[in-house]
Amino acid sequence: MTKKTSKWLLVSVLTALLMTLIAFGTGPTNVTAAAGRTLVYGSTADPKGLSPLSTADTVSSNVIQQVYETLFRQDAKTLKAKPWLAKSYERKSATDWIIHLRTGIKFQDGTPFNAAAVKYTFDQMKDPKRAAPRASLLEPIASTTVVNDSTVEIKTKYPYGPFLAMLSHPNASIVSPTADKKGKLNTHPVGTGPFKFKSWTTGDSVKLVRNTDYWGKKPKLAGVTFKTVPDYATAVSMLQTGKIQLLDNVTSDYLSRIKSLTNVKLTNKAGTPMRYFGFNMQSNPGKNKKFRQAAAYAINAKTYVAQLNGLGTYNPSLIGPELFGYNKNDKKAATTYNLKKAKELVKANGFNKKTYTILVGNQPAYVQMAQVVQQQLAKAGIKVKIEKQEWATYLTTLASGKFEMTFSGWANSTGDASELFYPNLDSKNIGSSNYMKYSNKQFDAEVEKSRETLNTSERKKALSAANKIAMKDIPWIVMDHNSVAVAQAKDLKGVTVLPTGLWYLGGAYFN
Template sequence: MKKNLLLVVLFIVALVLAACSSGESASAPKNTDGSSNEKTISNKTFTYASTSDAVGLSPILMNDSPSANVTEQVYEQLFQRNVETMEFEPKLAESYETPDENTWVIKLKEGIKFHDGTPFNAEAVKYTFDKLRDPATAAPRASLLEPVDTINVLDEYTVEIKTKYPYGAFLASLSHTNAAIVSPTADQKQDLMKEPVGTGPFKFVSWTPGDQIVLEANEEYWDGAPELKKVVYKVVPEISTAISMLQTGEVQFIDNLPTEQIKRIESLDNVNIDKIDGSPVYYLAFNHLREINQDPEFREAVAAAMDRDAFVSKLNGLGVRSDSVIGPKVFGYDSSADKAGTVYDLEKAKSLVAKNGYGNKPIKLLTANRSNFVLMAEIVQAQLTEAGFNVQIESMEWATFLDSARAGDYDLTFLSWSNVTGDGSELLYPNFHSDNVGSSNRAQYSNPEFDKLVVQSRTTIDQDERKVLLDKANKMMIEENAVVVMYHGIVTAALDKTYTGLELDPNGKWYLKNITGK
């Protein structure tokens, strides 16, 4: 009897084991450690390829696109611009009010923490903004808060900002990449240029200069953890190599698609391409501290020698031709400025060169070693040479180029501005107002009449009046050939079809928080 009972028990155990075995075989196969071989978005690495490494990862101290592409995922601002309506909305802020035209009282969201576990609060906002505007910091975008007079903490989650004058572009400034809020504790403990600490959906893990930056999901993010768990910013200096990596699946995302490779990228079966009209502007800048560049006829000769229509035709639809410094996606734009510049006239350029002997001395044309910058340099060099100029190109990697341009170590150069705020005052003031010569005004441009118009555009909250003032300042630059606009950008991105949810902004910024896998 006991023997029969034992047989029954063994039979039942065998059935149970068989059922368990059957159930397990229907799911993903297991590794020896029990983990699944099936790759889901939660354990995949999402890789973005950049031709340039970041310069630094503190929003207070950096001022370049490769760096901003990282910091925009790690840090957050008080306000953000809605990419659909182009209106400014609260981000880390909860709400705001203006008791008078020089006072802004901003209520902050509660319960948010920085990645180091310290609280986001009014003290953190005051600390960040005070450091950004402190002359000792030498922040490249200190101009964002130039109008600020005082910053007061009213309570843990309320900050009061008083300006020296009415500031029409204040919300735009507070939405800027460089106005992101940093952890005071982390900033005093470590170098945020190398180890960033913000409140954003992704946290910093590591940076191997020249190779890659690694981020991971902030699982305690106040607006819900991102689905992507690991993000790698891979430095791939050759764009053709990056495209090949995109094709093979080693890379999932690239942006700023090069015009000469666009047809190749469009042919890839595993990729979706986004193109939207953008706010970035690309222009030839004169170093206005050089005596030759202060000659109006020299600048006119250079502008007349440049066939910008011919250049834009080589962009394969990724550029918009306009003479206007303020582009169609930027507040203050007026279409009458599109054709207000010096027209292409090779014979006139030749005549001015011969008359003034402009070809007798070599001209240093500085360019970054990025594809579109190199293309601009090569085409413009050929056009200026045809007019009789003696132009020599000097190409530099991105960080070195920025330093050289800021120092004014060039005769002519190509510059760009993403117009992150989407506001014309915050285009003209940092780039061309004499206050910023030697910092963000890399053209070293100084014109008292222009300065006055720009200041007026910033010191009124009447938006219609601001448009008129900005149009006047814009056309003044165009008529003087202070710069020569090459084109306004089309913002582009190529994303592996496995993923959706990339948020692309007309200013060229993008956000990874809402990316999901199929």
């Protein structure tokens, strides 16, 4: 046997051995990592839909932000907006922005991402015929113009402070015009993100797979499954046994149990989201300010927050401490717990003579709030029953206005209080995102001041004024400014969690 033949045989044997080891999962770690695993996330509800043009809820956004992408993305620590699908930008004037786009990117249907796609997305979001639930997000935009394939010019109606934050919001994600025109984008999403759509079985799961043609750093996960687990206790058990590896919105009821799991890591940090008890301001009993005052006096939010064991903070200010526009003195304008005054108002106005209804979606945190508030209102003489609905049904009922009172929340995904107030409480959005149907011209004027200037101090002054007006009117009673609590398998790495509660899985992997 020649030396050349011997060398050839040795290489052949080693190659065969290596292939055998890989086949049995004991090969080099870089090969195993490339193969990846599928991450299973436990979702307490089904998404409302899978298109940023047709949804406005967090459950849907959890899927959307893995499939679609935005022109800018917020830094996980500072929330400062940085270019993402955009390569760079320049401001020609206070109202004229030039956005330079990355080139060579394709949507998951093979069509090109370009300036025309950006214009199409933003025009569709703003089109009254489309009636996008978050159309208010892009209200400041006057026009979007294609300069060339990789450049768009965006003109705003006025100097808009949170412009880049607005373009970082999940509902400003860029969609494939070709896919959207087919009319199935809400059930078959097509974006530019690291994962692409595989299937959606209503009531069971949404399945995504790795986008092998992704323009950025290639995802290491083979895919992501959003498993619908309405019962939170079941979800925690599945986390314990490894059937799911990611669970957010951790509730105080299960905090100690999750902390005790040796295979689970818990992250808990101050966040921008807030949760509230809200009134339909155009029907009884909510349109009666004395009823709202009685409820505000009866609800002891501080006691509720104490039960959260560090998963939220008490502050009656509608603008929370983590938001731009927060003023620690504003909270003095709030109507807070005083059971004696609550009882006096209830008795004087006959609020104890009928039973009212609280609408609540089947999210554990909101159900818990409803039960606590039901007991607290009862102590003041206000009788309420709880009507619990499946999440998508709840959102439809909320939009229809066929409710008396409800629990809801806002992630504050831009980190700016003007994007808390404008969509939710400005009278221009009654009939769309202003579900409480709150209307106060003085409040609207202050909110608009906060949006129509780039001067930071002027914006803060206007937001503080608006905050105090709303607290006196009581369309909402703040339950808590909640932290962002995420439980994940210890061997799961690279999950990007923002203070807004949003999270991205493009860089996630199993160690």
